[in-house]
Amino acid sequence: MRITVLGAGSWGTTVASVLTRRDHESLIWARSPATADEINAKHTNERYLEGFPLPGRLRATADLAEAAAHAELLVVGVPTGAFRDTLVQVRPNLHPWIPVVSLSKGLERDSLLRMTEVIKEVLPGHPAAALTGPNLAKEIMAGMAAATVIATEDLTVATEIQRVFRRGLLRVYTNHDVIGCEVGGALKNVVAIATGIAQGLGVGDNTRAGVISRGLAELTTLAVAMGGEPSTLAGLAGMGDLVATCISPQSRNRHVGEQLGRGRSLDDILAEMGQVAEGVKTVHAAVRLADRHGLAMPITRTIHRVVTGDITAEHAYGGLLRTHPAGHESDPG
Template sequence: MTSDHREPQVVVLGGGSWGTTVASICARRGPTLQWVRSAETVDDINKNHRNSKYLGDDVALPETLRATSDFNEAAHAADVIVMGVPSHGFRGVLGELAKELRPWVPVVSLVKGLEQGTNMRMSQIVEEVLPGHPAGILAGPNIAKEVAEGYAAAAVLAMPDRNLAANLAGMFRTKRFRTYTTDDVAGVEIAGALKNVYAIATGMGYAMGIGENTRAMVMTRAVREMSKLGEAIGGQRDTFAGLAGMGDLIVTCTSQRSRNRHVGEELGSGKPIAEIIAGMNQVAEGVKAASVIMEFAEKYGINMPIAREVDAVINHGATVEDAYKGLMAEKPGHEVDGTRF
């Protein structure tokens, strides 16, 4: 990463809640620069050591974290890039990076989504736009505000090379934030995209007043559903029972701070998806991923009833009542080898 013995400079691109939280973790380990579009947020981070817009006034950021709105400064400083921008802006930011970034700088994505139109995972976009740069993802059951407030949590860093993953993982560790490693980039990325769709399904259930047993059933079958597609794409089965799969699914489906669960609850209250999105100040990646997931399901010939019903509500005018009726109409079969809900 660097030719001398200085600490590598981590550059986090994006000023949202999770990008800022990861930047604060990295800043406790070594020099960290955060690129943020908003000059107001830059001042808030640098002068007040807060990102009040996304993390509130109570979360103090380390004084070693510095922010800038100068993209060229951030790109030139980077020994490691952390991408905290949403999926719809990911390619554009990488395109700007391509003009400035030194060769071979690793790129770690924080995005749990897929690119609409191409159906590409974020690491695939990095490979296309920044060839030669190792690309991976940091993911897990991480509600940003809780991590920022110091609650114990864990994530998995997926990079194509195990040694590189092990070397980078230390930058994302604190006493209360445990970072594991894997080389299953595809599995972690697809798990991150899918769990958001299933959190919308669970949120719709909360709005309908379904019981705890029903929620547990939906979440358990969601793990199986994501495993089938993930393995078809090239992921490893164990990934979907781990932090990026089951772990992230549990917290995203159950936490009241979950954006995607919130979308499901709002859909269940009768609000149209456009109104829900307009009322949010951060992206719920499951909304964009739903249609992409169904294209994958068709491509690989996999029946995905839960994802199908979420897509029907978001993109095809179905109601949440229709969705749950559709799920219960599926006839159960073999738990592991069956193709239905």
């Protein structure tokens, strides 16, 4: 199958590599012509996947029109802040009705939409799906066993995409609860910043486990308020991804939190990283959604105050496990 992956960062390049090794005719779009040239000539992407050889058959282009016209299946792996614009640009050259799969984990800042909702707005008529779960790019590149979820309401489309992605030790599950899957993937990044802060401040494992567990309660509360199913958040797209992101030193969101916990400024951390940490932006939308649904979500609100510079990470620490302003504290709800 001819598949186009938009975005040649760590995850887009990893997914394009998996699909190429799965014998699909994959074309990856890189914003930077230098990255496209490097992938075509040297079969590497050193900025994002240092030390990993890419499959020789993976082709890259910096021409978005060419990338769009190639696709029988479109996979979108640009950061959520660039998601809508990128889809608008590919729209004129896209074949009608082809499925579009989002790899991106976050919420659109102004509209508060999930990425499959953005797909449906910009590309009406195209089936929209999300690929999400505990999927740290470098582990997948290294061929380590991993599980992921393809989320879409239509089981026929889900099964078809499942077949396209399934390879070797990458096990692909389906889930019809797109809301639960996307809210889990977006919110776990915010909780990972919180766990990172705890790590950076040198707290104990009990504290970190407390933040992860209460974080899961926030993922679940928001997802259910938005129409998702609680069981989704207990699975790969919720707890699975939350645990991977909160415990792994590879996570960029956790890294941001850890550096904040060590007293560094957010601007310095982001400038040095040169990679996306979606939780930093998604937290703004998450707080507005919490307000809309009348939810306490103290971890999310605390991280929002840190990210906006209202309080320091050290100040945040005392509030991370606060449950409810009225003093009602029950677990897990």
